[in-house]
Amino acid sequence: MNISEIAQKAGVSVATVSRVINHSNLVKPETRERVMRVVEENEYVPNAIARSLSVRSTSNIGVIFPDIENPFFSGAFYGVTKAAEQNHYNVFFFNSDENVQKEQEFLKTVFSNNLAGIIVSPVDHYSDTTRELLEEIEKRGIPVVLLDRDIRGGKFSIVMADNEKGAYEAVSRLIQEGHERIAIIEGSTLTRPVYERSRGYRRAMDDHDIPIRGEYMVRGDQKSELAYQMTRQLMSLPEPPTAVFTCNNMMTLGCLRYLTEQGIMIGKDISMIGFDDIEALRVIDFKLSVVERSESDMGKIAMRMLLDRLAVPEAERETVVVPVKLVLRGSEKLQKKNV
Amino acid sequence: MNISEIAQKAGVSVATVSRVINHSNLVKPETRERVMRVVEENEYVPNAIARSLSVRSTSNIGVIFPDIENPFFSGAFYGVTKAAEQNHYNVFFFNSDENVQKEQEFLKTVFSNNLAGIIVSPVDHYSDTTRELLEEIEKRGIPVVLLDRDIRGGKFSIVMADNEKGAYEAVSRLIQEGHERIAIIEGSTLTRPVYERSRGYRRAMDDHDIPIRGEYMVRGDQKSELAYQMTRQLMSLPEPPTAVFTCNNMMTLGCLRYLTEQGIMIGKDISMIGFDDIEALRVIDFKLSVVERSESDMGKIAMRMLLDRLAVPEAERETVVVPVKLVLRGSEKLQKKNV
């Protein structure tokens, strides 16, 4: 069933049918009625592909995240789909697997698929190729919104958490608890949030006149395994840290595993605060203090920003910083006062 | 840059360019060369929308899951995107939010978006409307593959886990540990996996001649809260159960929370086995025995089945049952022998 069949049955031209289904106001009420009746009787749904070809744009947006299985991203993705649905947009998803090539591969399909806009969390902060692709996309009038991670030298709309503040508050809190030997397990340096969290740590230490010791700053990635090893390394130091701040949820778990395996009690033998809440631990009431942010809000905001840009193409690119919250559940404490 | 500009620059007709980019073999090697050079020089990428309109089908598949934040679904989704990517398919994602209306809303857009196929995990096993929509889709030549959940009276390809066996083995194991007072926290009855897990429980009990007590069979949903309350209810019985089998990961957590809050030690004061592994607990080495299955494999298999149907439209609809594995980590044990 296509538009000309409907036109024929309703005894009008295809142009009129098109006007009716697009809510144009230059069609007589009775005609509209008649056409609508035929449309409903035949359960006619216009072909979105043909429409897209004609208007040279779609109602589809693209989302490229590095790892949909990471609760942060699945939460953000949920927010995006929710907001998209409410505004009658469809969403294409692509998982870059933390792989720059794959990410770029997908970015190249943006034009041929005539996407209305894209939301991306770039794999590599330093990739010039990715930046150039994104700039090309913007230049051709397709809005880009970055989520959580940005890209060096690029000028894009972005929604991010207040990473530095989150880290600053977490570390400050540990200091208030009396700690001086505070370790940080950083993520891989390829992304901005990692950098900012690290800066928050250093600023908190500086502001409280606590010297930063290189051996307490170790680097993990996005997985738990390396953080596990790094924790072992930290705890094997002649003077092991008395508190640790972990920069993302998977690393928090890796760290936690080493500590519990060794029988080191969290919030008792050692203090700990992680970045990002871990639902499973929260649900079982495992007392872990964390820096929390709303993933789904970040997704919704990203979609909203995209819609704004779509509505007003020449609008300014904006940066939205989502607040973080330090949620204290006890793991920031220390019972044995061996600080 | 479109096909006719390329044709002009290469000094051939659009038909020839079309043949070149579609790898038709009836074009002279030299011509192909020449066209390809122009294509590359101009970084020409054919417009997928126009192509779709012309061939009346896309390389897009649709995925409808009830809750992308649930690790089972985000894992399965990862598998789908992985397999799709390898076969040059794009994936549209839609979150039904466990809401039948939303699910049906999306199913209606399948035609207008000319999707090549869909993978769905239906919200409600008993929804005739959903079944009819899916049948209509199949009838119009668009393959449907169900994942994890099926639909009453429908004859569709499906990939599912061996739910009954998983439950049977888990409960049998609890029985072997000496239990007789075994409770089950079932999910909401709207889906088939729930029914099968429940049946596995009953069969295990029957096979070992243990009478099933109604007060030990309680119903949760997909969330942790109700399971928490149900666990309290179970533990408040005059004769509380000595072991509990929970039918999905969120309920496992809710149950776990009540027990730990009450100071009831898992694998010591009470035995427990859950359905589906919980990564966070595994990573921190929390000793929870579970029935495990590979979510991403299920997604990959679903995509593979879709591709097969796409290649051979008249192919039989098949049911693939993915094996489950009982992973014993200690929580199935009981130390206080008060059984």
Added chain:
DNA sequence: TCATAAAATGTAACCGCTTTCATGTATATT
């Protein structure tokens, strides 16, 4: 009543590609 403006509708080109059918050209066959 008629000229004129405004509103409603229709005609047809176009979006960018695929593909059938017609045509032209090279190769093989006798």
Added chain:
DNA sequence: AATATACATGAAAGCGGTTACATTTTATGA
């Protein structure tokens, strides 16, 4: 050399809509 055959290419219709422009209908005012 003439004819048949296979191969290579092009012209043009079509996919299902939208929309600029032309045309017809209706409303308005003198």
